[in-house]
Amino acid sequence: MTYFVDHLKKNIHRTRYAGDDCGFLQTPIEKREFTNSTAFVKQLEEQELYERCPHCQSVKMLVNND
Ligand SMILES: [Zn+2]
Numbered sequence: 001m002t003y004f005v006d007h008l009k010k011n012i013h014r015t016r017y018a019g020d021d022c023g024f025l026q027t028p029i030e031k032r033e034f035t036n037s038t039a040f041v042k043q044l045e046e047q048e049l050y051e052r053c054p055h056c057q058s059v060k061m062l063v064n065n066d
Helices: 038-047
Strands: 003-006 011-014 032-035
Touching: 003 038, 011 038
Parallel strands: none
Antiparallel strands: 003 011, 003 032
16 A cells, blocks of 8 residues: 655545545645555654545545535
């Protein structure tokens, strides 16, 4: 599993599922980081209060039906 860390918004994406909904398009390249280290991601979550992006944690579900 590869993670995509947005250091600007403090979001953690899963590279495989990341898409337009994730809101990282305006994050500059130098604020983006790719990692496959679960320990690193966990550390960011617990110590830096990064949040896992809700848009790419699993296969997309149809939630916007209105
Ligand atoms: Zn995302």
